[in-house]
Amino acid sequence: xxxxxxxxxxxxxxxxxxxxxxxxxxxxxxxxxxxxxxxxxxxxxxxxxxxxxxxxxxxxxxxxxxxxxxxxxxxxxxxxxxxxxxxxxxxxxxxxxxxxxxxxxxxxxxxxxxxxxxxxxxxxxxxxxxxxxxxxxxxxxxxxxxxxxxxxxxxxxxxxxxxxxxxxxxxxxxxxxxxxxxxxxxxxxxxxxxxxxxxxxxxxxxxxxxxxxxxxxxxxxxxxxxxxxxxxxxxxxxxxxxxxxxxxxxxxxxxxxxxxxxxxxxxx
Amino acid sequence: xxxxxxxxxxxxxxxxxxxxxxxxxxxxxxxxxxxxxxxxxxxxxxxxxxxxxxxxxxxxxxxxxxxxxxxxxxxxxxxxxxxxxxxxxxxxxxxxxxxxxxxxxxxxxxxxxxxxxxxxxxxxxxxxxxxxxxxxxxxxxxxxxxxxxxxxxxxxxxxxxxxxxxxxxxxxxxxxxxxxxxxxxxxxxxxxxxxxxxxxxxxxxxxxxxxxxxxxxxxxxxxxxxxxxxxxxxxxxxxxxxxxxxxxxxxxxxxxxxxxxxxxxxxxxxxxxxxxxxxxxxxxxxxxxxxxxxxxxxxxxxxxxxxxxxxxxxxxxxxx
Numbered sequence: 189x190x191x192x193x194x195x196x197x198x199x200x201x202x203x204x205x206x207x208x209x210x211x212x213x214x215x216x217x218x219x220x221x222x223x224x225x226x227x228x229x230x231x232x233x234x235x236x237x238x239x240x241x242x243x244x245x246x247x248x249x250x251x252x253x254x255x256x257x258x259x260x261x262x263x264x265x266x267x268x269x270x271x272x273x274x275x276x277x278x279x280x281x282x283x284x285x286x287x288x289x290x291x292x293x294x295x296x297x298x299x300x301x302x303x304x305x306x307x308x309x310x311x312x313x314x315x316x317x318x319x320x321x322x323x324x325x326x327x328x329x330x331x332x333x334x335x336x337x338x339x340x341x342x343x344x345x346x347x348x349x350x351x352x353x354x355x356x357x358x359x360x361x362x363x364x365x366x367x368x369x370x371x372x373x374x375x376x377x378x379x380x381x382x383x384x385x386x387x388x389x390x391x392x393x394x395x396x397x398x399x400x401x402x403x404x405x406x407x408x409x410x411x412x413x414x415x416x417x418x419x420x421x422x423x424x425x426x427x428x429x430x431x432x433x434x435x436x437x438x439x440x441x442x443x444x445x446x447x448x449x450x451x452x453x454x455x456x
Numbered sequence: 457x458x459x460x461x462x463x464x465x466x467x468x469x470x471x472x473x474x475x476x477x478x479x480x481x482x483x484x485x486x487x488x489x490x491x492x493x494x495x496x497x498x499x500x501x502x503x504x505x506x507x508x509x510x511x512x513x514x515x516x517x518x519x520x521x522x523x524x525x526x527x528x529x530x531x532x533x534x535x536x537x538x539x540x541x542x543x544x545x546x547x548x549x550x551x552x553x554x555x556x557x558x559x560x561x562x563x564x565x566x567x568x569x570x571x572x573x574x575x576x577x578x579x580x581x582x583x584x585x586x587x588x589x590x591x592x593x594x595x596x597x598x599x600x601x602x603x604x605x606x607x608x609x610x611x612x613x614x615x616x617x618x619x620x621x622x623x624x625x626x627x628x629x630x631x632x633x634x635x636x637x638x639x640x641x642x643x644x645x646x647x648x649x650x651x652x653x654x655x656x657x658x659x660x661x662x663x664x665x666x667x668x669x670x671x672x673x674x675x676x677x678x679x680x681x682x683x684x685x686x687x688x689x690x691x692x693x694x695x696x697x698x699x700x701x702x703x704x705x706x707x708x709x710x711x712x713x714x715x716x717x718x719x720x721x722x723x724x725x726x727x728x729x730x731x732x733x734x735x736x737x738x739x740x741x742x743x744x745x746x747x748x749x750x751x752x753x754x755x756x757x758x759x760x761x762x763x764x765x766x767x768x769x770x771x772x773x774x775x776x
Contacts, residue, residue, distance in 0.1 A: 322575035428736070437694050437702060448659060449700040 189426050190229070190412035191285050192260050192281070193222030194385060196251065198235020206248065207237045215250040223255040225300040225417040226450045229281050230255070232272075245275065252277055260307075260414070266294050267280035273302050279306040282439065283414075284347065287326040292333045300338040307345040307381060308334065310366075316349055318359070323348045323366035330372050340351050345412055352389035353397060360387065367408040381412030398422055403429040451452040458628050463503045466696035469495045470752075471666045471704050472508070474615045475554065475639055476588025482613035482637065486586025487491060487554050491752040494703035497692065501771045509773050510747055512762055513590055513755045514552035515711050516542045518569065518577035519561035524757075525721045527735045539577045540584035547585045550762055553618075555753045556590035557581050558712075562603045563594040571606040577609045582614065590755065592619040592641070601628045612636035617623050617707075617753075619643065620671055623654050630661045643671045646680065648687045655701040668703045669753065676713040676720070679744045684708075688749040708746040711757030714739040736760040744768060 195218045198204055206214035232253050234244045249258055258278035261269055269282055284307035285295040300305035306331035309321045317323040321372055327346045334344045348366040351359040353424045363382070369376045388402045389396035402413060417423060423428040427446045430436055439445050463697060466530060472493035477483025489511045496504025502564055512552055520536050535541040546552040557578060561569040591607050592598030605628070612635075619641030626642075628639045633640050642658060644651035651672050659665050676682045688706055695703035712721050720738040723731040739761035743754050747769065756762050 356611065437652050437691070437699060438649045439656055439701065440649075441653060441656040443651060444703045445656045445699070446655065447696055448665070 189406070189430055190208045190379065191227050191417045191423065191426075192229040192231050192258075192283075192381070192412065192414040193218070193225070193226075193227035193417045194231050194383075194414045195222055195228060195416065195418070196247065197233040197262070199233070200238040204428050205238050207234065207243055208245065212250045215247060216254040218258070219251045219254040222417050223257045224446060225420070226423060227257055227417045228258045228450075229260040230259040230305065231262045231283060231414055233283075234268075238242075239265075241265075241268055241271050245271055248272055248275060269298065273298070273304065276304075279304055279346070281307060283307045284309045285330070287329045292330065296334055296339055297336045299402065300334075303343070305345060305379075306334070306339060306345055309347040310349050316351070317366075320362050320365045320369065323362065324369045325368050327366070328398060331378060334378075335374075341374050341378040342423070344375075345381040346378050347381055347383065348428075350382045350386040350401075352383065352391075353401075354386050354389065364404060364408045367410055368406055373410040377409070379412050380410050381414065381448065382410060384413045384415035395419060395422065399425045402426055406430060407433065421448075464496075465503065465697040468526055468696060468700070468703055469505075470692070470695055471668075473639060473666060473669060473705055474721075475590075475615060477615040477637070478494075478611060481615070482580065483615055485588055485614065487588075488615070489588050495696070497689075497696070498748055499775065501775060503648055506773070508752075509769060510613075510751055511553040511753050512766060512769075513554035513556040514546035514550060514756050514762060515755055516546060516557045516570055516581065517558050517560045518574060519567055521560065525713060527732060528757055530713060533615040537703050538580070540580035543581045546678070547587050550759045550763070551766065552587065554588050554590055555585055556579055556751070557593060559594050559603060559607070561594070562596075562599055564596055564599050566594075568599075569601045574595055574608045576601045580602060582611060589614065589616040590619065590641075590753075591616050597622075597625040604629060604633055608632040608636045608638060611638075615639065617641060617669060617689060621654060621658060623650050623657065625656065626658055626683070627661065630658050630663050633667065634663060639667045639669065641671045642704070644673065646673045646675070646687065647687045648691055651687070651691060651697075652701045654702065660699075663705065665700055668704045669707045670702070671707045671709065674708045674710060674713050674746065676710075676717045676744075677738055677745065679713065679717055679743060680717060681742060685745060685749040688746070688751070692750040706750055706753045707750040707751035707753040707755070708743075709747065709755045710739060710743050711755055714742050715757055735766070740764045740768075747772070 202214050232247050253280050259276050260281040261272040261285045263284040285291045286309045310326035348363045370380050388397040470492045474488050474490045476485035476488035483654045491508050491511050493507040516539050520551035535545050543555045559574050561567045579718040617639045622643050675684050691702040736758045739758050743765045
């Protein structure tokens with residue numbers, strides 16, 4: 189499982205404060221906590237707090253001077269992506285392109301040239317997909333574009349777009365079915381990742397919903413998630429789901445065994 | 457027709473482990489043995505690197521073995537009352553890369569030798585040969601926990617390979633080997649899950665995973681070898697895939713298994729052919745199979761089997 193820590197995001201009040209006051213400690217705290225929890229990438233998103241590229245650079249530099257964990261460059265501004273790519277020390281992930289032609293033409297060659305990962309979100313200028321077929325159609329478009337431009341499946345992450353269960357309940361089942369079909373795009377298949385917390389937006393039982401959906405999505409073929417990696421029950425449920433699928437060799441201490449394999453510096 | 461690309465790129469190399477320490481490294485060995493480090497499955501030279509040849513250890517005991525057949529006795533009976541001389545013969549005349557001293561004499565159901573006597577045996581082998589040592593207890597947990605501390609202390613700094621820890625008995629030996637700078641054999645009963653668990657338990661006590669060699673239990677040809685083979689193969693694939701608790705070199709204890717099965721030992725059935733050929737062949741064939749499954753260290757007994765396996769190994773290594 190590839191865990192992308194969601195917490196350094198301008199949508200959170202403490203991060204807004206950190207950016208405005210240039211308070212490194214808040215950013216550092218979340219970089220460390222998420223890394224200790226096993227994050228493979230630290231997502232860095234400035235949200236609507238600032239539109240200055242230097243503020244975004246400050247966030248990334250603060251993370252990088254604290255932990256060795258690679259960065260997920262989470263922004264929809266091309267200029268931000270380009271500047272971030274220049275300073276990332278470990279191979280980052282670009283989060284994200286959509287299936288919109290203009291975005292694809294900008295971001296796919298950039299990811300291919302820098303040999304970094306790219307998340308392709310299955311929506312386009314017409315908006316978010318409402319059924320399975322539309323998701324698969326957009327995934328195939330992104331996939332084809334990536335392969336043609338030299339971005340191999342192992343560096344592509346397709347995102348079937350999760351929507352809030354509370355407001356768009358049928359979409360949850362659509363996402364699961366879309367994941368199954370994404371797996372058929374190639375062998376080996378591309379990664380499939382989601383922004384998990386959307387599923388539980390404005391719900392009371394958000395952790396339970398996140399956890400249950402993640403396990404079901406892993407069963408369908410998901411192998412990456414932007415999520416709250418500090419939620420131990422969530423992470424352990426994901427590891428257990430992969431274990432049940434036979435992706436890890438069982439041992440009585442399988443959580444510890446998984447964590448041992450994830451220690452920074454291993455496998456990167 | 458275009459031949460599809462079959463080479464796989466694996467996430468993790470298998471751990472590299474060096475057994476034995478020279479005087480500069482704090483020991484007294486004249487040479488060391490390094491195994492592991494592969495970035496591919498056994499002998500797939502076209503796919504990855506295999507930086508170290510698997511090593512052959514020959515077995516020596518701290519007593520005159522009572523259950524070794526005459527076909528072994530004819531090679532060792534002149535030396536087997538003295539572990540030092542026995543070890544020297546294995547190294548000087550028979551080309552052993554390492555010596556495995558099995559402390560069979562400490563078995564409480566046998567001669568029940570004392571920790572002091574065991575330590576003397578270790579010392580005598582260390583003095584007789586310059587190659588690294590494997591020191592293996594008698595297999596009785598309580599007795600091994602008495603005997604091995606003395607053997608470890610007396611050889612502190614030699615970077616020997618000590619065996620074995622199991623799921624139920626690992627704390628004493630892990631602490632010892634950390635203190636005295638030795639490496640450890642982690643044993644499991646033909647069980648891929650327990651093999652992993654022993655490693656998790658040992659590393660949880662602070663042992664570096666790189667100090668561990670996996671012993672998944674061995675079976676002789678015709679006696680469960682295929683079960684062990686599939687465990688070794690699956691475990692090695694997991695290790696190369698990033699499972700750090702299966703990324704250790706693997707040891708196979710060949711001689712002990714082969715020289716108790718009737719196909720190797722018996723000379724009573726005429727149609728089975730000449731035992732002097734069949735016995736060593738049984739041991740060599742078992743060894744060949746385990747090499748192909750991923751073995752990094754083999755413990756063997758018969759000189760002819762050892763020399764044949766060595767030749768075979770050279771060819772496998774040359775084949776790149």
